[in-house]
Amino acid sequence: MSQLLKVAFKELGTAEIAGAEDNPRIVEYAKKSGFINVSDDETPWCSIFVNYCCEELGYQKSGKADARSWLKIGTKTSHPKPGDIVVFWREKIDSWKGHVGLFLGFSSDKKKVFCLGGNQGNKVSVAEYDASKVLGFRRVAKEQIIDIPKPILKKGDRGEEVIKLQTLLNTLGYDCGDPDGIFGNKTTNALRLLQANNHIQVDGIYGKQGKNTIESLLQT
Numbered sequence: 001m002s003q004l005l006k007v008a009f010k011e012l013g014t015a016e017i018a019g020a021e022d023n024p025r026i027v028e029y030a031k032k033s034g035f036i037n038v039s040d041d042e043t044p045w046c047s048i049f050v051n052y053c054c055e056e057l058g059y060q061k062s063g064k065a066d067a068r069s070w071l072k073i074g075t076k077t078s079h080p081k082p083g084d085i086v087v088f089w090r091e092k093i094d095s096w097k098g099h100v101g102l103f104l105g106f107s108s109d110k111k112k113v114f115c116l117g118g119n120q121g122n123k124v125s126v127a128e129y130d131a132s133k134v135l136g137f138r139r140v141a142k143e144q145i146i147d148i149p150k151p152i153l154k155k156g157d158r159g160e161e162v163i164k165l166q167t168l169l170n171t172l173g174y175d176c177g178d179p180d181g182i183f184g185n186k187t188t189n190a191l192r193l194l195q196a197n198n199h200i201q202v203d204g205i206y207g208k209q210g211k212n213t214i215e216s217l218l219q220t
Contacts, residue, residue, distance in 0.1 A: 002083025004140075007053045008102055008116050008124070015123035016041040029118070032056075034063060047100050049118025050085060060140045067098035074140035075170040085138040086115050088129050099129070103137060146171075148214060153206040157183040165206055169194065172217055 001009075017023045022041040030038035033051035047067050054061045062069035070087050077084060080103045090097040101117025104126065112128045120127040149164035158181050166179035169190045176190035188204040195202045198217075200209040 002081070003057050004053050004059070004083045004102055005104075005116065007056045008049075011049075011118075011124045012116070012126075013124060014118075026118075033061065035065065038065075044119055046117055046119040049124065050100050050102070052118075053102070054140060058142050060142075066096065067100035068096065068135065070100050070138055071136050072173070074138040076173055076175055077137050077139050080137040081139075085140060086113060087135045087138070088113075088133045089135050090133075093133075093135075098135065101127075106131065146218060148211060148218075149206070151207045151211050153183055155183050155185075155188050155204060162187070165191075168214055168218075172214070 011025070011029075014025050015023065016026065022039070026041040026045060027039055029045065029052040030036075030043070030048050033048060033055040035048055035051075038045075038048065044065065047062060047065050047069065050070065051061045051063065053059075060073050062073045067087055067090075070085050074085065080086065082102075082104055084103045086101060086103040088099045089095070090099055099117070099119075101115035101120065104114040104116055106113060107128070111131055113131050113134060114126060114128050116124075116126050118124050146168070147164050148168065149161040153161055153165055160181065162183045163179045163181045165183075166176050166181075166187055169176045169187070170179070172194065174190040174194050176187040191206060191210065192202050192204045194213065195204075195210065198213045200213055
């Protein structure tokens, strides 16, 4: 079982208290994960709960209460594993509203997604959601110091600097697979897409322009 699921399952059943009283445990989720202005259990807390679980492990966090903020955290994955983060749209796909929880699995027909999360029926619970409403799956890990590689790197290169580049590309949403230190086709294609999206020379080579672009994107 993933470490995130271990943390979350310990909270299973924690529920809001109806009326003026607030469940102090839910308030604690907010305080521990940096939401110091949240002092009740009525504030939508699905993202707060995921932030809490990540905080407990020193994992990457969104630091925001909106569910869709998680679409920019960690690494995008098309092959989710139990414990990955899953983000859904709510009401309309192009609205700001959503829900976030920890992925458990699909139904046998792939039409439903089961997840463990907070504020599901006003409590920490396991619930099912329509797979058609999934906005994305994200994989988070321990926070680490961002280390920008030195240029120049190109196809065929290997080593720690390539791992740094692959890690940053994944962080920015340009999927190049698990960082393995081998600058192959997937890394080249991810880099070319970053170059095209940021209007710099598209050659699949990590040079000074690429370094400056990545530095700029990490600051936004």
